[in-house]
Amino acid sequence: MSSILRRTIASSLRAAPRLRPAATGSVARPMLAPARFQSTFKAEDQPRIRIGSVAPNFKAITTEGEIDFHEFIGDSWTILFSHPADFTPVCTTELGAFSVLKEEFAKRNAKLIGLSADSLESHQAWLKDIEDTQTAGKKFDFPIIADFDRKVSFLYDMVDEEGFKKLNQGIAFTIRNVFIIDPSKKVRLFLVYPASTGRNTAEVLRVLDALQLTDRSGLVTPVNWTDGQDVIIPPSVSNADASAKYGEFKELKPYLRFTKQPAK
Ligand code: BEZ
16 A cells, blocks of 8 residues: 555545534444553464465454354354444445345355454444444344454454554554455465455355365366356366266366256
8 A cells, every 4th residue: 555545545544533424424433442452463473374274263242242263163164354443434344235235245154353453432333334234124133253462463463564563553454355255264264355446246246156166076167256156177187087987078178177067
């Protein structure tokens, strides 16, 4: 992010709590406690998260009560996605959009859990604004972690380089990550966005479909694939095995073979 954009965003966030009640008519946001950023993090204590590593467990306060993250995951896929701060415009649209799609995720045995680096009281006030403006009156009904001390943000390395150096001081960029975690608690995919760029909910559903398809069938997905389109037979499968397992396939090159997506 350019330093000009960074400064603009940081100063608008600093100004926001004072402007917010008059500007939106929403419930007044509780003032940010200055102590919020005073905990200390050490880079060497941060776990290295890779695709395939076990998602670090944590306990946290959420808008739906206290959770142990691994217990929360249970036997479901889980989408953990994070936000830099409450009462911010991009995050407001994102949380609303995920909430509207909750049933789509549930059809895929996937739970949603948000995180924002603010307090529980602040989250509860903010949820009213999200329901007012984004969900067409539908109740917002998945938990948001109150990561006011940024413990989970630190655990999952959700900040950029500059934000990491200043994690104990003020606004930390980016904290706009998506982690897809499977029922065995393994991290299967993560996406990281700068604070200035809203995510794409269709992409999150698309990659979840792709991961689940591969787990079910051993097939892999080409560029821009969406559910229902032809899929790829991986090179590790011989032609004989491919015929036996997937039926007809089209060979463009020995290593590039397409077949119909099998029925679910
Ligand atoms: C937001 O609108 O969600 C946002 C924008 C910049 C920084 C942090 C959050």
